[in-house]
Amino acid sequence: MTRAVRIEQHGGPEQLKIADVQVGEPGPGQIRIRHKAVGLNFIDVYHRTGLYKMEMPAGIGMEASGIVEAVGEGVTHLKAGDRAAYAGNPPGSYCEVRVMPAAQVCKLPDDIDFETGAAMMLKGMTAQYLLRRTLPQGGLQPGDHVLFHAAAGGVGLIACQWAKALGLQLIGTAGSDEKCKLAKENGAAHVINYSKEDFKERVMEITGGKGVKVVYDSVGKDTWDKSLDCLRPFGLMASFGNASGPVPPFAPNILGVKGSLYVTRQTLFTHIATRESCQQMADELFDVVASGKVKIRIDQRYPLDQVQQAHRDLEARKTTGCTILTL
Numbered sequence: 001m002t003r004a005v006r007i008e009q010h011g012g013p014e015q016l017k018i019a020d021v022q023v024g025e026p027g028p029g030q031i032r033i034r035h036k037a038v039g040l041n042f043i044d045v046y047h048r049t050g051l052y053k054m055e056m057p058a059g060i061g062m063e064a065s066g067i068v069e070a071v072g073e074g075v076t077h078l079k080a081g082d083r084a085a086y087a088g089n090p091p092g093s094y095c096e097v098r099v100m101p102a103a104q105v106c107k108l109p110d111d112i113d114f115e116t117g118a119a120m121m122l123k124g125m126t127a128q129y130l131l132r133r134t135l136p137q138g139g140l141q142p143g144d145h146v147l148f149h150a151a152a153g154g155v156g157l158i159a160c161q162w163a164k165a166l167g168l169q170l171i172g173t174a175g176s177d178e179k180c181k182l183a184k185e186n187g188a189a190h191v192i193n194y195s196k197e198d199f200k201e202r203v204m205e206i207t208g209g210k211g212v213k214v215v216y217d218s219v220g221k222d223t224w225d226k227s228l229d230c231l232r233p234f235g236l237m238a239s240f241g242n243a244s245g246p247v248p249p250f251a252p253n254i255l256g257v258k259g260s261l262y263v264t265r266q267t268l269f270t271h272i273a274t275r276e277s278c279q280q281m282a283d284e285l286f287d288v289v290a291s292g293k294v295k296i297r298i299d300q301r302y303p304l305d306q307v308q309q310a311h312r313d314l315e316a317r318k319t320t321g322c323t324i325l326t327l
């Protein structure tokens with residue numbers, strides 16, 4: 001048996017309930033992992049509210065680290081006793097022990113502690129694919145301007161540091177002066193408090209009227225229109241989330257009017273769908289963390305039984321950097 005957070009129906013944080021759940025043996029291609037720490041992500045909020053629908057009742061959470069207890073038939077990259085971490089489906093990481101597909105579970109290097117492992121896999125591989133795989137025409141060159149919304153959040157602070165390491169001029173937006181300061185300290189070349197400044201005007205000032213090559217937009221509804229106006233001709237809108245609500249439908253013609261723009265909407269889970277690709281992305285993340293180019297900030301820790309409060313704080317924009325659930 002394990003303590004696990006379950007939801008019976010979509011709704012508010014009160015739907016997150018701790019239950020005792022049976023844990024079985026791993027089948028072919030699966031492992032059983034005993035968690036040391038669990039990562040909290042905004043996607044967990046979408047799963048809970050039903051913005052991203054799940055069959056009920058359901059587990060929740062997509063990121064954790066721990067020790068492999070048993071491996072099923074055909075699993076060759078892990079063995080019992082290995083330290084491991086993952087970002088992966090199906091949701092259900094808010095628990096002490098679970099069985100899950102092995103393909104998205106990676107060995108955790110010895111020099112990365114469990115809390116860091118739990119905090120960084122989903123957010124760090126997302127920053128990886130956004131900055132390294134989701135590229136505008138001609139790629140990104142050192143000195144290029146990019147705009148990154150919610151730059152003081154979990155994905156945001158990792159992206160600020162990684163972008164600096166790549167030589168990019170990242171313009172980060174955040175909802176308060178304190179968050180802007182944090183983004184700047186973590187490598188953003190410029191910061192904009194978008195709760196009081198017009199971010200399009202500021203982006204144009206910073207870029208001498210040219211606009212940015214890429215906008216990374218996880219805020220969605222509230223930032224979509226103005227974000228398109230921040231792009232230079234042939235620029236790329238990389239939409240990857242909807243913290244303020246889903247992006248409303250739009251007519252493709254608008255992309256032509258605003259300068260022959262590109263739009264992409266990607267998800268980490270396509271990038272890590274194969275074992276090879278997942279490992280390659282994780283290795284790149286492990287390298288930037290081990291080298292100190294990217295430091296994983298864990299700014300909030302909640303015991304598992306305070307999971308409802310953790311969700312409240314994340315949704316109320318009270319958190320910065322990464323958040324973990326402790327066991």
Ligand code: NDP
Pocket residue numbers: 040041042043122123126150151152153154155156173174175176179218219222240241242243244245266267268269314315316317318319320321
């Ligand atoms: P964050 O720590 O970044 O938290 C979300 C942040 O969004 C808030 O702190 C807040 O920052 C900002 N925000 C703006 N408007 C709102 C609003 N109305 N309600 C709540 N928050 C708002 O979360 P994560 O690091 O976990 O994830 C960042 C984003 O990236 C999320 O949208 C997530 O869904 C997305 N994501 C997408 C992935 C993909 O592959 N497509 C994978 C991983 C994450 P501020 O106060 O500064 O505005």
